[in-house]
Amino acid sequence: MSDERPLVTCLLPGHGDRRLVAQAIYYFLRQDHPTSELIVLVTPGSADGVEPRGGNVRVVVVDPAELDDAGTVWARGRAEARGELLAWWSPTDWIGPDRISAQVRDLGDAGAVAARSVLTYRLRHGDAVQGEGTVPASAMVRRDASLEHLVVVEDPGWYLCMETRRSPAGRSARPLHNAVERIGDDGPFYAALRAGSGPGTARPQARRRRAGLTLAVPLMVFDGLGSMGEYLALALAEAGIAVNLVPWRLHREGLRPDLLALLERSRPDPADPVLVLSWIGHALEGWGRAPVTFVNAMWESTVVPAAFVERLNTATAVICPSGWVADTFRDSGVRVPIAVVPQGVDPQRYPFSGPRRGRGLTTLIVAAWAARKNLRESVDAWQLAFDGDPDARLMIKTRFGGGNRAQLPDDERITVVDDNEASPGIAHRYRQADVLLALGGEGFGLPLLEGMACGLPVVALDAQGQADTCTLAGDAVLRVPAADWVPYDDGQYRSGLRAVPDVPSVAAALRWVADHRDEAAAMGQRASEWVRRERDVWSMGPAMVRVLAEHLGGTDGLSLAEAIVHPESDGRARAYALALRRAVPRAAIRSGLGDASGFRLVDVQYDADGFDDAALDRFVRGARLRGTAVLVTAHRLPPQPTAWECAVDLLAGADDEVVAALRHRWPARRVERLTGEPATAHTELWDSIATA
Structure with missing residues (x-):
């Protein structure tokens, strides 16, 4: 032709x-x-x-x-x-x-x-x-x-x-x-x-889901577990989960605004699955009545008390931050499925800074005042390493010290910071140091990762929960062995053994740092790169979703939140989507037409040059066949009607011209004009679709 x-x-x-x-x-x-x-x-x-x-x-x-x-x-x-x-x-x-x-x-x-x-x-x-x-x-x-x-x-x-x-x-x-x-x-x-029940149009019918996931967590920025509660909630929301918070301990000061907004709009539903983040203790009480319960927990000795094992065995599954805790749970008699999801560090709150490199070596210890933290052994090792060095300094960032300061040696080179710092992390403490001692008997070891993220060389106890990091990070950490395993006794629970570091090995590692400042700084650089690659806290959300979905028989058992989808290329639709996501932190955001399975609703920010219309049609229909409702917010339309317009639940226009064009094309369809604050306008549309 x-x-x-x-x-x-x-x-x-x-x-x-x-x-x-x-x-x-x-x-x-x-x-x-x-x-x-x-x-x-x-x-x-x-x-x-x-x-x-x-x-x-x-x-x-x-x-x-x-x-x-x-x-x-x-x-x-x-x-x-x-x-x-x-x-x-x-x-x-x-x-x-x-x-x-x-x-x-x-x-x-x-x-x-x-x-x-x-x-x-x-x-x-x-x-x-x-x-x-x-x-x-x-x-x-x-x-x-x-x-x-x-x-x-x-x-x-x-x-x-x-x-x-x-x-x-x-x-x-x-x-x-x-x-x-x-x-x-x-x-x-x-x-x-x-x-005999065909739909009146070409639009497939979406399935509706539950309201979300109930998340029971502590929320306190000055506490290790409490800070993980904040990150777990936000990471799950970032991964697309509709999170409803039930804080079992709450201290609002220092919490992120998006976390507080999530807390305010939380509406827990008794029919929803429950995820509890807790140290073994009272926070596990009462959740056995929930239809599906997941427990994200840890323990810091070789034997879990029998009463807690019984409670863990009522869960659908148990999630641990380290392989050592998982093995300890199994050895102690936990019979339900156990998964490992490591915790992590926020790279924005703990940016690389490197050693202080001032006169003398400043050593930092970040540990609560508890026997398992091995503070006495840490101080002994520091004094052994820097005996007679007037320029050496030791800073102990602790909590619960109270009258325990008298147990420390009378050494003017030692500074103790004993308070609850309601700040977004304590990166400022790491910036004041040249080396970190992480010698506690931990279930995971968060200060170890924080120090590594900031670029400090870290002397770490290669035992219990820190063993995973020490093994995987390799030569990015100064590993010291356990010299002994002693009975665990925190005044309330007496069960199993905990590790105690070898003091001479710790002192030798500190002296190596003092005598090899450049090599130690290079080690800190490698450590920071490893943490950013392997222990970014925001990867905790998708990993947790995979575990939950596995035990719920797929994502249909979870009610996932909304996702905002925007073109990969720059333009009005992409800029609008990013601004909308900042205003509505409950929504996930996706660049391009990837997998939308599991979301309750996707809001596609459409521009005529931003998406291939045939690909968008396949995306819309595939999403709806999997049970996801679809709203398309059009910023600029092509001159001809498109196939995806047939399949969406709702059409919306960003301005009068687009709305007029859509209403002319689809006189019998509902077409919305977005007015007022974008966050309010979109969430009202999302909720109207979800309840239709």
Whole structure:
């Protein structure tokens, strides 16, 4: 052909079943041929509700007599058509997205092209047969040609005949899966037709889910577990979970504004799964009545008290921050599934700074005043390493010291900071030091990671919960062994053993740092890079979601929150999406058309140049088939209606021009104009869709 992209006019008789007409229009809108138009011929009584209108879709009202047979329809369509090629557009058959382009290619210089021996899906019989002869409804012809000069294509993959009424058998049977595979994601539409409950449009029906995940956590920035409560809540929300907080301990000062906003809007539902973050203790009480309970917990000795083992065994699964804790739980008798999800450090709150590099060496200890923290051994090792060094300094950042300071040696070089610093992290303390001692008997060891993130060389006890980090970080940590294992006794619980560091080894490591400042600084650099790569706290959210989903039988057991989807390229839609995400921290944000499975709703910020429309159509329909509602907020529209517009739950416009265009195209559809504060406008739309 002289023109490889000729204008093709498609003729659709639109006076039949509204569901089939709407689906046929959708099949036209998703065609990959760039130059085409659709003429929908309707009678005066069937014109209402046929949409979209405008662009390359025209609705032509004709006398009912003109729709009596194919010949008169063809004649009227030819009179209305602008294209040099005309294609019959059957309202009853399935049509693939490449039909027009394939037929233009197959037509060549012939006068007409049509399909023959087409696979037929007999809806009422629930089977498939191989058709016989040429299918006139699949024809494409030149305006002034006839079917006498016909090219036939045997059973093309872009066409499937549909028999919606019962018909006699007799043609050769074919496996039903042949038809099902051909129609792909359009299958649910025909399944609904067969069941007698087909939707009124081409939009698949989304499933609705629970309200969210109840998260019981401590919230205190000055406490290790309390700070993890804040990060766990925000990381889960960032991963898309609709989190409802139940703080079992709360200190508001220093908490992030987005965490406080999440707390204010939390509405726990007794029917939702529960995740409890707790040290072994009273916070585990009462959650056994929840339908599904996950416990994120740790312990710091070799044996878990029997009473706590019993409580853990009532959970659906237990989540630990280290492999050592997981092994300890199993050895102590925990029988429910156990998963390991490491905690981490916020790279923004603990940026790389490196050693202080001042006169003398300043050593830092970050540890609560408790026997298992091995403060006495840490101080002994420091004094052994720097005996007689007037420039050496030791800073102890602690809590619960009280009257225990008298237990420290009378050494003016030692400074104790004993208070609850309600600041966003304590990176300022690490910046005051040259080396960190992390020698506690830990279930995980958060100060170890904080010091590494800030670029300090760290002398770490290679035992208990810190052993994972020491092993994985390799030469980025100065590892010291345990010299002994002593009975665990914190005044309340006496169970198992805890590790005690080898004091001479610690002193030797400190002397190495003092004598090799450049090598120690390089070690701190490697440590910081490792933490940012392997222990970013925000990776905790997706890892936790995978564990929860595994034990809930998939993400359908979790009610996930909203996601804002924006184009990968810069532009108005992307900028709007980023601003909206800052205003609505409950929503996740995604760049490009990735996997949207599990989200309750996605809000696509659309720009005509930002997304491929065919890819967006597949994204929208795939999301809705998996149970996710879809709102598209349009910032700029293409001149022609698109296929994805058929499938979304709701259309919204960012300005009056876009809204007017959408309402002209879709007069019977709900189209919203976003007004007022974007955060309020969008969340109201999200909630209205979720409760529809």
